[in-house]
Amino acid sequence: MSIAEELQQELMRVRREAIELHSADQVQEAIAKLAFAVTEAYSGKVPVMLTVMNGGMIFAAELVKRLDIPLEMDYLHASRYLGETSGGDVEWIVTPNASLAGRDVLIVDDILDVGTTLLSIIDACKAQGAASVKTCVLVDKQHDRKAKPGLKADFTALDAADYYLFGMGMDYKGFWRNAPGIYAVKEH
Numbered sequence: 512m513s514i515a516e517e518l519q520q521e522l523m524r525v526r527r528e529a530i531e532l533h534s535a536d537q538v539q540e541a542i543a544k545l546a547f548a549v550t551e552a553y554s555g556k557v558p559v560m561l562t563v564m565n566g567g568m569i570f571a572a573e574l575v576k577r578l579d580i581p582l583e584m585d586y587l588h589a590s591r592y593l594g595e596t597s598g599g600d601v602e603w604i605v606t607p608n609a610s611l612a613g614r615d616v617l618i619v620d621d622i623l624d625v626g627t628t629l630l631s632i633i634d635a636c637k638a639q640g641a642a643s644v645k646t647c648v649l650v651d652k653q654h655d656r657k658a659k660p661g662l663k664a665d666f667t668a669l670d671a672a673d674y675y676l677f678g679m680g681m682d683y684k685g686f687w688r689n690a691p692g693i694y695a696v697k698e699h
């Protein structure tokens with residue numbers, strides 16, 4: 512069997528055996544609820560929303576169309592998993608284009624796991640002179656390995672148990688970001 516075929520079979524098995532933690536409908540409902548809170552928090556402001564690529568893109572797209580405020584969209588690409596299921600140092604692949612000095616910055620990402628990625632991005636935004644920096648994630652993974660004890664995002668749509676997750680932007684080995692709910696990889 513060629514490597515590509517083996518990988519394809521693994522990807523199909525992972526999807527088939529996955530445990531659904533939040534259905535596609537539950538995810539959409541949670542995002543809609545979160546959007547009210549974000550809209551309220553930024554009422555009267557003109558924030559810049561920074562999507563963390565690649566994982567944040569699907570959540571950001573779902574969230575932004577429900578935010579009833581004038582906002583600017585930009586993105587950055589920081590990665591520390593690089594297609595693996597355990598993380599290393601944060602690598603900056605693309606920095607934001609917008610000038611963040613004096614701006615209210617909302618960082619949007621798919622998952623707060625250990626939190627190393629978000630902390631590094633917060634530091635970079637503050638170093639650029641952002642007026643305020645808030646974080647917004649689709650999922651907060653529940654465990655006691657956070658980079659700082661009690662670390663939380665300012666806005667969180669859903670919690671998830673301590674599994675390796677995929678779907679709604681989160682990848683398994685670079686694949687299945689397109690799955691519409693939130694799924695846990697079943698371990699063997």
Ligand SMILES: O=P(O)(O)OC[C@H]1O[C@H](OP(=O)(O)OP(=O)(O)O)[C@H](O)[C@@H]1O
Binds near residue numbers: 564566593594622682
């Ligand atoms: O809280 P942490 O433990 O730091 O992990 C969270 C980060 O890990 C994932 O990114 P990844 O490095 O996989 O890059 P990707 O978005 O391109 O998949 C995810 O999208 C978050 O940005």
Ligand code: HPA
Binds near residue numbers: 622674
């Ligand atoms: O559980 C996860 N799934 C996908 N990407 C991730 N990045 C950090 N944790 C995860």
